[in-house]
Amino acid sequence: MKLYVPLDSAAVALGADRIAQAIRDEAAARGVAVEIIRNGSRGMVWLEPLVEVVTDAGRIGFGPMTPADVPGLFGDLASHPRALGLVEDLPWMKGQTRLTFARVGVIDPLSLDDYRAHGGLAGLERARGMSKAEIVAEVTESGLRGRGGAGFPTGIKWKTVSEAPGAQKYIVCNADEGDSATFADRMLMEGDPFCLIEGMAIAGLACGASKGYVYLRSEYPVAIRIMREAVRIARAAGILGPEFDMEIRVGAGAYVCGEETSLLNSLEGKRGIVRAKPPLPALQGFLGRPTVVNNVISLASVPVIMARGAAFYKDFGLGRSRGTIPLQIAGNVRFGGLYECAFGLTLGQIVNEIGGGTASGRPVKAVQVGGPLGAWFPPALFDTPFGYEEFGAQDGLIGHAGLTVADDTVDMLQMARFAMEFCAIESCGKCTPCRIGSTRGVETIDRLARGDASALPILTDLCNTMKFGSLCALGGFTPYPVLSALTHFPDDFARAKEAAE
Amino acid sequence: MLDSHAQTDRIAEILQAHQGLEGPLLPILHAIQESFGYIPEAAVPQIAKALMLSKAEVHGVISFYHDFRNKPSGRHVLKLCRAEACQTVGADAVADRIRRALGIDWHETTPDGRVTLEPVFCLGLCACGPAAMVDGRLVGRVDEGVLAEVAK
Numbered sequence A: 001m002k003l004y005v006p007l008d009s010a011a012v013a014l015g016a017d018r019i020a021q022a023i024r025d026e027a028a029a030r031g032v033a034v035e036i037i038r039n040g041s042r043g044m045v046w047l048e049p050l051v052e053v054v055t056d057a058g059r060i061g062f063g064p065m066t067p068a069d070v071p072g073l074f075g076d077l078a079s080h081p082r083a084l085g086l087v088e089d090l091p092w093m094k095g096q097t098r099l100t101f102a103r104v105g106v107i108d109p110l111s112l113d114d115y116r117a118h119g120g121l122a123g124l125e126r127a128r129g130m131s132k133a134e135i136v137a138e139v140t141e142s143g144l145r146g147r148g149g150a151g152f153p154t155g156i157k158w159k160t161v162s163e164a165p166g167a168q169k170y171i172v173c174n175a176d177e178g179d180s181a182t183f184a185d186r187m188l189m190e191g192d193p194f195c196l197i198e199g200m201a202i203a204g205l206a207c208g209a210s211k212g213y214v215y216l217r218s219e220y221p222v223a224i225r226i227m228r229e230a231v232r233i234a235r236a237a238g239i240l241g242p243e244f245d246m247e248i249r250v251g252a253g254a255y256v257c258g259e260e261t262s263l264l265n266s267l268e269g270k271r272g273i274v275r276a277k278p279p280l281p282a283l284q285g286f287l288g289r290p291t292v293v294n295n296v297i298s299l300a301s302v303p304v305i306m307a308r309g310a311a312f313y314k315d316f317g318l319g320r321s322r323g324t325i326p327l328q329i330a331g332n333v334r335f336g337g338l339y340e341c342a343f344g345l346t347l348g349q350i351v352n353e354i355g356g357g358t359a360s361g362r363p364v365k366a367v368q369v370g371g372p373l374g375a376w377f378p379p380a381l382f383d384t385p386f387g388y389e390e391f392g393a394q395d396g397l398i399g400h401a402g403l404t405v406a407d408d409t410v411d412m413l414q415m416a417r418f419a420m421e422f423c424a425i426e427s428c429g430k431c432t433p434c435r436i437g438s439t440r441g442v443e444t445i446d447r448l449a450r451g452d453a454s455a456l457p458i459l460t461d462l463c464n465t466m467k468f469g470s471l472c473a474l475g476g477f478t479p480y481p482v483l484s485a486l487t488h489f490p491d492d493f494a495r496a497k498e499a500a501e
Numbered sequence B: 001m002l003d004s005h006a007q008t009d010r011i012a013e014i015l016q017a018h019q020g021l022e023g024p025l026l027p028i029l030h031a032i033q034e035s036f037g038y039i040p041e042a043a044v045p046q047i048a049k050a051l052m053l054s055k056a057e058v059h060g061v062i063s064f065y066h067d068f069r070n071k072p073s074g075r076h077v078l079k080l081c082r083a084e085a086c087q088t089v090g091a092d093a094v095a096d097r098i099r100r101a102l103g104i105d106w107h108e109t110t111p112d113g114r115v116t117l118e119p120v121f122c123l124g125l126c127a128c129g130p131a132a133m134v135d136g137r138l139v140g141r142v143d144e145g146v147l148a149e150v151a152k
């Protein structure tokens, strides 16, 4: 009997390790031989732990599993109370266009044979037969933009590094993923680590860089373990070596270290203070040398682009947002998880149709898109299509494509206060508007909460100062959640006043 | 706890093991904290000397990062996610009840040295919050029941 039990952090947090053990125990008691493969997650977090049993018809899913449901796996599968049918046929799976996440949840993450059998390494092999300029051109042509938040065209960044003079260049993968409501990087690294390694190796070829680093946040112990193991396996198999090798480095709990220049300082062993640009990291990055800094998903999307061609990838999407985006649907939502699809779905489709509305069953009040620096959207803006420019036009951003759904019990004044508090806690301290302004922001919102309406213009002024006087987007974008809360949910700020009166 | 000689030797070993790395300070600090549970004050001059940095620079790095502690934690470390997605499913209320039950606030350790409570901003479990980490183990949809795991 062959089964899949995810090793993914979310599955484990919901008991997957206990389920795997219960399966082993039950099999031993029955004298049945079982092979348990620890896979990544299919992304249906509400069904985790999701166990899959391999049958002649395909992989049948069971979830969410409890230890009490385990003995039933050894009986009539069709009548099992947790039976979901063929996983491939579930609507959540069928609706997606899985390009970057094609293998996540499907393969054994640490089996190179599995990786190859599912199309892995085809991109790297093709890249090996191309010149640096040809690889850069292919990535540029695909329309791929940075998935870390800023949306800068990946090919253009690579071109700068590729053409920069320098004997030693670097590929640095930003796996700091600090935004609330995001877990795509984590799921990719846990479920298909070789895909990231392949993407970095291709970047190395394109840019003439022989060394790579993954800066991986310490909050992700499973991803750290899987990535380290995968690097060791890839090195033993000769995929990594003198031509291009890489190391996994662990962060230390600072949100701002996701900002690329702060990350580079941290990687060098310094305080994670943001650097002024210019110089661009592409020209003077890690240790002052030409460096590509790319998000996990940007790099992990390169293998499929190289394997299937720029035109194939570019064909998906909307406007200037080409290809697919792994949406991470989180918070108070019925069907939470990862859903990869072409850009262009409306926010309402994502929240109500794919996400199924709130988990509490109450009305959706607001959705924060793009993490702690992203704007809160009211249902009135649910017709906004998911794309970089489209969200920008509504004073929002898509960031790393995380969505936090909140029901009508959420107090938007408190969420605005939290945004300021978070900025104060995580500020690197370099600029006054961010460091001091955020603390003033908390105090000002507290005044509003006490019913002091005269604090309102002070708050908007403060937001303007932070927007225009901050060096990086931590201070510069914290006004997004604050002002969007104020603009779209004025009642929550007025209600505080009424309560005081 | 190790005596000071053993401590110096262990730190020297760690410094030795990290030679040749580009930007070795964070990996060194992680290794020291893993060995001792915190970064002992006496490690600072030793690291500074080995990496040719000033003591102030090493201090500055240690104090910048939330992960590094300069004194031992409680026997258990309970980290609760305070970020937005977990807030939308009641993380604040759970944290309030846990703080009341333990009689401590964020960053504090119970007087009996049993548990240290730390805030964390996102564990990547945002579709199954409120999220927690108990002594390195991940927990989704956490509630006060988690206190049983840090009871001894």
Ligand SMILES: Cc1cc2nc3c(=O)[nH]c(=O)nc-3n(C[C@H](O)[C@H](O)[C@H](O)COP(=O)(O)O)c2cc1C
Pocket: A145, A146, A147, A148, A149, A150, A151, A152, A154, A174, A175, A176, A177, A178, A179, A255, A256, A257, A258, A259, A260, A261, A293, A294, A295, A296, A298, A299, A472, A473, A474
């Ligand atoms: C405060 C702050 C935090 C950030 N955190 C991350 C992060 O966790 N991961 C990430 O890829 N980019 C993050 N970024 C964006 C990076 O600075 C940078 O734009 C990105 O790594 C570039 O890679 P890409 O072009 O592939 O997106 C952050 C930016 C700021 C200002």
Ligand code: SF4
Pocket: A256, A274, A426, A427, A428, A429, A430, A431, A432, A434, A435, A470, A471, A472, A473, A474, A475, A476
């Ligand atoms: S805006 Fe804040 S985090 Fe960014 S550089 Fe300035 S002080 Fe540092």
Ligand code: FES
Pocket: A253, A254, A255, A256, A425, A426, A427, A428, B064, B065, B066
């Ligand atoms: S790590 Fe940024 S201020 Fe603490």
Ligand code: FES
Pocket: A179, A180, A181, A182, B081, B082, B083, B084, B085, B086, B087, B121, B122, B123, B124, B125, B126, B129, B130, B131
């Ligand atoms: S917001 Fe709590 S785990 Fe991500």
